[in-house]
Amino acid sequence: MDKLRIDKWLWAARIYKTRALAAKAVSGGHVHLNNARIKPSREIQVGDQLEINKTPYKFIITVLVLSGRRGPASEAQKLYAEDAESIQARELLTEQRRILAATTPRTERRPDKRDRRRIIRFINKNSVGDN
Numbered sequence: 001m002d003k004l005r006i007d008k009w010l011w012a013a014r015i016y017k018t019r020a021l022a023a024k025a026v027s028g029g030h031v032h033l034n035n036a037r038i039k040p041s042r043e044i045q046v047g048d049q050l051e052i053n054k055t056p057y058k059f060i061i062t063v064l065v066l067s068g069r070r071g072p073a074s075e076a077q078k079l080y081a082e083d084a085e086s087i088q089a090r091e092l093l094t095e096q097r098r099i100l101a102a103t104t105p106r107t108e109r110r111p112d113k114r115d116r117r118r119i120i121r122f123i124n125k126n127s128v129g130d131n
Helices: 006-012 019-027 073-079 084-103 113-126
Strands: 031-033 049-054 057-063 080-082
Touching (some): 006 019, 006 031, 019 031
Antiparallel strands (some): 031 049, 049 057, 057 080
16 A cells, blocks of 8 residues: 555544544644645655644654554554654643643532522522512
């Protein structure tokens, strides 16, 4: 196999859960092949560089093997190699998001069953003309 559709490869490499999502991402400009915007039907080959933007993360990967069959995750990871700078930037962003989440106070929470009942009682007691 010399060439394979990009949407099929992204699905087989487990970068997107379904082929339709892969095609939508490529059409939406979230996937670039060798720094160029492409269509889902574009064929890729071994050695191509892909830039995948899955907000907020950005992946820069090189295609190592072409496969149209979706297999286990361990096999899917062998289809590509991620750039070291891409891994480093993603880990840094993950750490920053973790620190931000830890330092941001979470004072509000969703009401539980007891709180919802109190809210409904309060609204019904204070409503005018519903009786």
